[in-house]
Amino acid sequence: MAVNDAAWWSQRVAAEGSTASEGIRRQLGKPQLDPLTVLIREAAQNSCDAALPGDGDVDFNVQIRRLTGNRLANWTKFLLPEPAGSALGIEQALAGESRILTISDRGTTGLGGPLRADEPTRAGERADFVKFIRNVGERKGVDLGGGSYGFGKGILYNVSRCHIVVADSQCVFRGRLQRRLIGAAMGDGYEHGGVRFTGRHWLGVQDGDIAQALIGEEAEKLADQLGLPKFAQGQTGTTVAIVDADLGVTRTKSTEKPRTPEDAAEYLASTILWNLWPRMIEGAHNRLRCSVKFEGFAVDIPAPESTIELKPFVDAYRKLSRPNEYEVPVRKKAPTEVGRFAKVESMAPLKPHALLSKAAPFEGGARHCARMRQADLVVNYVQGEPHPDEAIQYAGVFRSSVDADGYFADAEPPTHDDWVTNGLHGVALGVVQLAARFVRTNMTVAPPEIDSSAQHDAALAPLAGRLSGLVSGTKGDGAELRRGGAGRRSRHGGSGRSSANPKIIEGPALRQESGQAVIVAKVQFPTWPTKKSVVANPVVVIEGGVEPPGVLEPPTVLRWECTETGEVRSGSRVALLRNDKRIWEVTVLPPGDAVIRLGVTVESDD
Template identity: 35%
Template sequence: MTPLTLYSEPFAKTGNIAGEGFRRLLGRPALGLLQTVIREAIQNSVDAAPEGSPVDVKLRYRVLIGEELERFRKLAFSHLPPMATEPEDIEDGEKHNIHGVLEGSQLGIFEICDFNTTGLGGPTRADAVSAGEKLDFVNFLRNVGAARDTNLGGGTYGYGKTSLYALSRCSTIIADSQTTSAGRPVRRIMGCHLGNAFEDDRSGTPKRYTGRHWWGQDDGDGGVDPVEGDDAVRLALALGLPERNEGLTGTTIAIIAPHVDDVATLPSDLVESILWNFWPRMCASTPSNRKLAINLEIEGVNIPIPEPESFPPLDLFAQALAQARIGEGEQVHCQRPKALLGNLAITHGMRSPRAPIVKKTESLIPRAASHIALMRPVELVVRYLPGEAFPDDRLEWAGVFICSNVKDIERAFADAEPPAHDDWSPDMLPKGREKTFVNVALREIRQAAQTFALPKNTTTGTGEKGPSLAGTATKLGKLLGQTSSKGPGRSASPSGGGTRKKISISPPRFVKLETIDDKRTAFFEAHLKNDGSKPDMLLIATPQLVIDGSLEDATDLPPGYEISLLDLTLRGEETVGNAVRIGSNGGSVVCRVTMPDDAAVGVKFTFDEGDAA
């Protein structure tokens, strides 16, 4: 098998971008390097999927040693740029230019592979006429700074591809793609390296070179093209790249010698990056034609990726996303000019324990969520806007804002994204409608984020404040607000007008606290008014946890916060369970609720006119 041929790009008469300039295009993204690569690469994969098709992605880290490493070096990198022209990057006492990396006894490779995508199709030369084909190959491997051409896609510029080179200690990648060109299936492989600009007289005449290098097959015109066809299939197999055929279209990007400081933390790093950025496409509620399936393999071991709904706090974000998708929550409007900018939904609940794979320190996953995920209709997270957290760290909240899919509005938010796609920056936009849209949306979203967790004092329909638990705080544990547990019966209005229902129950009142069977137990009492008109009606008591003035349902509470209803008594007749038939009885209703040591509890009464159980 013929090794790949090296081509070093000379400066053209009209100028070129130097390799070091290309490397700097990424700038300083707000995200870490690995997270930026994951975001950019998978976002590109989503954009490359045919409309209405799900996407499969495989992330794999492997280490080559011995004969496997020697074969890889011989086939892919038998020809290297002049050593004297390479960057003198030194880290931990080791030189990390391409020569130093390949001379080592082992070589790490991080592969990002997508399937069911279009691959890097089209012509392979930047000066070729495309004849209507997309320029995916040349825009990825040849050109610099090509604009997005995917309607409502996740990417807006070609700059983010530089993150792939930045993750490599020697700024080198290999691209292997099963795609189409001129309407026919084709397999193609090419390597690329970003070095420094240099001068060389190897041809007998001194020339200046950009520092950009490609490995492929001689094109007969002084350059290289990708290896294609059966030769590419055999080469991919010899290099250990994932198998493909004409039905498994897509692209593998192999990052040579990635910056991996500790392989032991790589599973948590990758799982967190995947879920924190792509959970909207991985939810159970995501339509099948928009699903994103990701497989993770590290040194031959498959690492399971939890479902977002079982990975707190993404369970809350998933609930908010489901609401935002159907327009529930709050619509965000701009008044001048009038426009619906998007939908905002926020949910809250008990803070659940984090998954074991979440890192203990420097984790992407917040210990208590109080954030709004910003996204465009493509449903890829742009950033998380932080807000005011609940005073009690046992509660957390999560929100989702999806901007409108109206073309000029979506375009405004897309154009407000920097090259790393990790923010909405209105200052990037010229003065006008688009800048106003983004400014207004961010203002309204920030307002919601700062006010959602403020304690709320609720009132009953009579204008009377609900029963406060503050007087029993020393007995009931950590009390963080007031709550109203007003029953379904409607009282007279404060002015004395209106009608009164014939059957009603008063708000429950805390009576006392006792220890029963080693469990702290709260007693509540309410008064039932009953004219006997509906003897089959059931009175139901539901225990709830009280936090920050909110009543949290007793189901799915985290360990240590479980509560239960011991019994319900109507007029001295005790009933085991949470429901009692009222018959013609009225008067005192008493119930007992077990409670955690450091939380308050409440009870909610409701009526059911169905048949008694």
């Protein structure tokens, strides 16, 4: 069919009453989250709920494109004329710099089931098309899914300045592959020609008293003319195109300006990382493979576990599936396990990540717990107490149990960004309150116990948050690397050997040098009677021990520098005469993903 063969059908207000279109759009209220964040959360939740059976990946792709030339002409022919009296403003939307924001998934079931809301489903069939396109307030019927009643889809229409979306889907319907395409609008209610209308409209082919989706070859041809993402042979999934998308604004402390397509694409990539990371990591069930493009240019989206900001959350999440590495709130009555909690410490980032900072839910290093349900999509980040060491961040994860997941779902607003106890009763109220108290109690950090005579740990550089056991290594003639005032315990008895050993008196700390992160520690040497050479020996630490040589890139000792004279000696070795100054700073360049343990060898040169 030609692009101008489709026509709008507008819903009249029924004699017994109807749901107003603007009421559906406003179900979300006025969330604190940015509309683009709400959009991504809702769309990704729909994609995850529609994942094909099995462990296959789901492709989740977002594109922003300006309509020009033939593409603009085809969209104009498809959407116009708008419904009489509707005031959707389609012509004005297409006259300016109109942009289409498309969200597509592949590796999902697509919008299957009957095309009409009054047609019953068959055994084992899901009414996905009807629930997404026509109905509101009906349970999705997905076990342990992220959604509930489908109110959140209003965000798709809210992001469109003219409140119009176009859905293009390929599904298996009663044993056969079927392509489906339909437009839908949620404007404001109005009166025209003496008739009241709800503000809901559908754009398709006339089928009795409703507008029906285009199907088969007609749908495929029209999708190509509109420039919508293609489907591979036999592939299923859905594309939703948001017409004349409002990209929002970029805010600073003193300014506010409209987002450019590039700004919006970077923000979308950032919010994808913060909200979808549990479904993006290696080994995730139906792992999300996400991409964002603007005008054909792709935004580079790093793996969540490769970033300092998200790695402690990933590590805490992985602990939830390992015995004896997580905690469970105590509850005597069913459900006895309401969820699992784990927490991980790591070094805080040196500076904001260029991409992650665009949509970061908090400033600075983490002291937050990511809460989520079985769908493995972040609900929100709950702030804990500050860490006493500003160089350290800590991240927690709380994930509801299978048995309690429904109670937490009932506590979520349409934006799925909190667990609200208002309106809950009985078991549901008790479960949600217990989880909130447990997280609040455990998002604290005990101050470190300092024993000046004890051996001190010197973990120097977790640039990707991989903290492990902190035990300093020593060799040579018995030198120990100590920190603070570690010295002789008493003049009689105890350990008096430490007076002849080096000790850390400041640091270790991260520092930026020429765009690189380095670790520095200030070391004080005793006054030896003869010449000694001190060799710094940094090694990479992993859980359970030291990384064997040759497996990872080794750390490099750049230099020793005397703090009093400024004298610099390159490399790992510094030779000291009796009269040399005794306080030196060692600088180490760590590999990109490592925790460093520093040991020293003290050698006699005579």
